[in-house]
Amino acid sequence: MIDVARLAGVSHQTVSRVVNGSDSVTPELAERVEHAIRQLRYRRNPAARALATSRSMSIGIVGFGLAQYGPSVALTGIADESRRAGYATNIVSMAEADRANMSRALDHLVDDSVDGIIVLAPVEGALAALQGLEMDAPLMVFQPGATPAVDRVATDEIAGARMATAHLVRSGHRTVRHVSGPSGWLGTSARIAGWAGELSERGLAAPPPLEGDWTTESGYAAGRTLAGDPSVTAVFAANDQMALGVMKAFADEGRRVPEDVSVVGFDGVPESAYYRPGLTTIGFDFAEVGRRAVSQLLLRMAGEEPGPVARVEPTFLLRDSARAA
Amino acid sequence: MIDVARLAGVSHQTVSRVVNGSDSVTPELAERVEHAIRQLRYRRNPAARALATSRSMSIGIVGFGLAQYGPSVALTGIADESRRAGYATNIVSMAEADRANMSRALDHLVDDSVDGIIVLAPVEGALAALQGLEMDAPLMVFQPGATPAVDRVATDEIAGARMATAHLVRSGHRTVRHVSGPSGWLGTSARIAGWAGELSERGLAAPPPLEGDWTTESGYAAGRTLAGDPSVTAVFAANDQMALGVMKAFADEGRRVPEDVSVVGFDGVPESAYYRPGLTTIGFDFAEVGRRAVSQLLLRMAGEEPGPVARVEPTFLLRDSARAA
DNA sequence: CAGAGAGGTACCACGATATTG
DNA sequence: ACAATATCGTGGTACCTCTCT
Numbered sequence: 001m002i003d004v005a006r007l008a009g010v011s012h013q014t015v016s017r018v019v020n021g022s023d024s025v026t027p028e029l030a031e032r033v034e035h036a037i038r039q040l041r042y043r044r045n046p047a048a049r050a051l052a053t054s055r056s057m058s059i060g061i062v063g064f065g066l067a068q069y070g071p072s073v074a075l076t077g078i079a080d081e082s083r084r085a086g087y088a089t090n091i092v093s094m095a096e097a098d099r100a101n102m103s104r105a106l107d108h109l110v111d112d113s114v115d116g117i118i119v120l121a122p123v124e125g126a127l128a129a130l131q132g133l134e135m136d137a138p139l140m141v142f143q144p145g146a147t148p149a150v151d152r153v154a155t156d157e158i159a160g161a162r163m164a165t166a167h168l169v170r171s172g173h174r175t176v177r178h179v180s181g182p183s184g185w186l187g188t189s190a191r192i193a194g195w196a197g198e199l200s201e202r203g204l205a206a207p208p209p210l211e212g213d214w215t216t217e218s219g220y221a222a223g224r225t226l227a228g229d230p231s232v233t234a235v236f237a238a239n240d241q242m243a244l245g246v247m248k249a250f251a252d253e254g255r256r257v258p259e260d261v262s263v264v265g266f267d268g269v270p271e272s273a274y275y276r277p278g279l280t281t282i283g284f285d286f287a288e289v290g291r292r293a294v295s296q297l298l299l300r301m302a303g304e305e306p307g308p309v310a311r312v313e314p315t316f317l318l319r320d321s322a323r324a325a
Numbered sequence: 326m327i328d329v330a331r332l333a334g335v336s337h338q339t340v341s342r343v344v345n346g347s348d349s350v351t352p353e354l355a356e357r358v359e360h361a362i363r364q365l366r367y368r369r370n371p372a373a374r375a376l377a378t379s380r381s382m383s384i385g386i387v388g389f390g391l392a393q394y395g396p397s398v399a400l401t402g403i404a405d406e407s408r409r410a411g412y413a414t415n416i417v418s419m420a421e422a423d424r425a426n427m428s429r430a431l432d433h434l435v436d437d438s439v440d441g442i443i444v445l446a447p448v449e450g451a452l453a454a455l456q457g458l459e460m461d462a463p464l465m466v467f468q469p470g471a472t473p474a475v476d477r478v479a480t481d482e483i484a485g486a487r488m489a490t491a492h493l494v495r496s497g498h499r500t501v502r503h504v505s506g507p508s509g510w511l512g513t514s515a516r517i518a519g520w521a522g523e524l525s526e527r528g529l530a531a532p533p534p535l536e537g538d539w540t541t542e543s544g545y546a547a548g549r550t551l552a553g554d555p556s557v558t559a560v561f562a563a564n565d566q567m568a569l570g571v572m573k574a575f576a577d578e579g580r581r582v583p584e585d586v587s588v589v590g591f592d593g594v595p596e597s598a599y600y601r602p603g604l605t606t607i608g609f610d611f612a613e614v615g616r617r618a619v620s621q622l623l624l625r626m627a628g629e630e631p632g633p634v635a636r637v638e639p640t641f642l643l644r645d646s647a648r649a650a
Numbered sequence: 651c652a653g654a655g656a657g658g659t660a661c662c663a664c665g666a667t668a669t670t671g
Numbered sequence: 672a673c674a675a676t677a678t679c680g681t682g683g684t685a686c687c688t689c690t691c692t
Binding site: 045048 | 682685
């Protein structure tokens with residue numbers, strides 16, 4: 001910067017003003033400075049800037065299960081929106097979302113003095129780990145199924161699970177079995193709540209859910225169990241992969257989907273339209289989740305006090321895997 | 326740091342030595358300093374450190390299509406390995422992998438003065454964009470199908486495509502049709518090369534491939550076309566999603582997989598085992614790709630001159646979607 | 651004298667280097 | 672020879688001052 005100042009024949013302070021777009025610089029001078037900048041291929045040093053302003057211009061992300069559909073798509077939303085605002089994104093991904101890992105991950109980010117943090121780890125353990133900690137940087141938490149709040153962004157998964165269940169019940173099924181996600185995940189309880197809530201509102205009993213672990217494999221296992229019960233005619237799986245496994249299991253047991261059994265999934269992964277049969281499911285715009293998290297975080301980092309973040313709402317995706325009882 | 330020094334009754338320089346693990350400090354003094362650090366909850370300021378050392382301790386990642394299976398898994402490998410080495414990861418994801426976006430992305434990372442860059446954008450445009458640019462920071466490029474080199478990490482996709490093709494030919498199929506990825510992608514040409522190479526080596530002609538765009542939808546479209554040709558008995562799709570679409574199309578046209586037509590996919594996504602039928606495919610350890618990229622990058626950043634990076638080799642995953650002609 | 655445009659100086663929190671005990 | 676200190680440089684921004692309409 002000092003070289004630029006010398007070349008342009010001004011003080012380094014004026015260069016700083018030009019770089020930061022201050023308006024109190026003569027257009028003529030500014031042009032001279034900019035020319036010098038181009039000539040010297042000058043780039044300002046973010047470390048020095050961070051040191052002087054005590055803001056690193058970076059956002060930290062604590063991730064868990066980033067190879068999964070929802071989180072990975074949300075991540076691109078975060079990266080895009082951050083960059084638009086001139087912020088770098090600093091990712092830490094945890095192998096397990098327990099308290100120890102969470103606090104180590106946050107520590108790492110605080111060590112890197114990020115200006116704000118987004119937690120993309122929708123499990124109860126992560127939430128619990130956050131409870132104790134005092135953070136100086138503002139935090140946004142992705143919390144599926146939660147009620148809107150200033151410091152979290154939520155998908156309305158209860159509404160989504162209700163949609164799925166209602167669709168099946170309205171088609172004449174006496175009840176709906178549920179293949180849930182693993183306990184400890186926020187999405188798991190939200191989807192169970194929506195499913196059970198919808199059933200009870202319609203005066204139907206909710207049979208015990210079968211617990212899976214999000215993998216197609218676990219869906220398959222649950223499907224085998226369900227296929228052994230001839231009274232089962234409708235299944236709501238907590239994600240599309242498990243729904244795929246369920247359908248596979250029914251097929252292997254000789255029960256046709258959707259003729260004998262209806263299946264509805266959750267998430268709306270792009271492939272789901274091409275499963276056999278095409279999977280009726282509940283879609284969410286996860287990239288929007290990421291974008292909202294960032295914009296809210298930026299507002300809070302700026303010291304403003306924005307209202308709660310609107311929930312990202314589900315979309316009903318009608319395909320062929322469910323029909324009338 | 327100066328407060329710590331005061332509390333411990335030493336100079337800030339001694340504190341710096343303790344923090345950086347220098348050996349020339351009396352254990353007794355070091356203990357006193359560490360106690361002061363704990364007491365004041367001191368954390369060193371990375372910006373100041375970066376300014377003084379002129380190293381930011383961060384690795385930049387230029388990504389494209391990060392929501393896809395391969396890249397998203399590779400990303401977690403990168404994040405893990407970077408953190409183990411104490412480096413932060415700074416992600417920029419491009420919406421399009423053309424020259425303009427690539428150079429803007431790299432610019433952004435250089436602006437952030439990352440110490441090294443990993444390009445996770447396996448398209449020709451990205452490679453071309455890199456050609457011109459002079460980078461001061463070392464660069465690692467993920468380049469599917471490439472021969473080993475110091476500055477790139479490759480999956481041996483030619484070998485993978487050969488495996489797939491050979492399996493089908495050995496099962497008695499007279500030829501193998503290929504549903505390729507979109508042109509411009511490195512994986513596309515590598516897979517075409519492996520497929521065509523294997524066919525020609527066995528004295529078989531390679532019929533023109535059908536071009537898809539990685540989506541299940543495009544696989545479905547290609548599948549409809551292939552299903553209209555009764556001579557088609559074996560299809561090798563360039564990824565699992567398209568293979569899923571192909572199988573769906575055949576089913577819709579009343580041609581059974583694997584009885585009438587054999588299908589082999591590529592990538593080995595976890596769900597593929599649960600497609601109907603289970604998809605025979607070629608698996609790669611993409612997390613390992615990410616880890617190797619980081620370790621090689623670190624070596625080069627340290628000024629060493631390591632040898633070329635070994636290719637990540639494919640695994641044959643035998644399932645039910647292919648059988649004898 | 652007010653206000654805009656420009657310059658001067660201190661400071662941010664470290665590590666490198668030379669120097670002292 | 673070795674441990675510890677003092678000083679300086681890193682590249683910016685904040686704040687105050689100065690000059691000139």
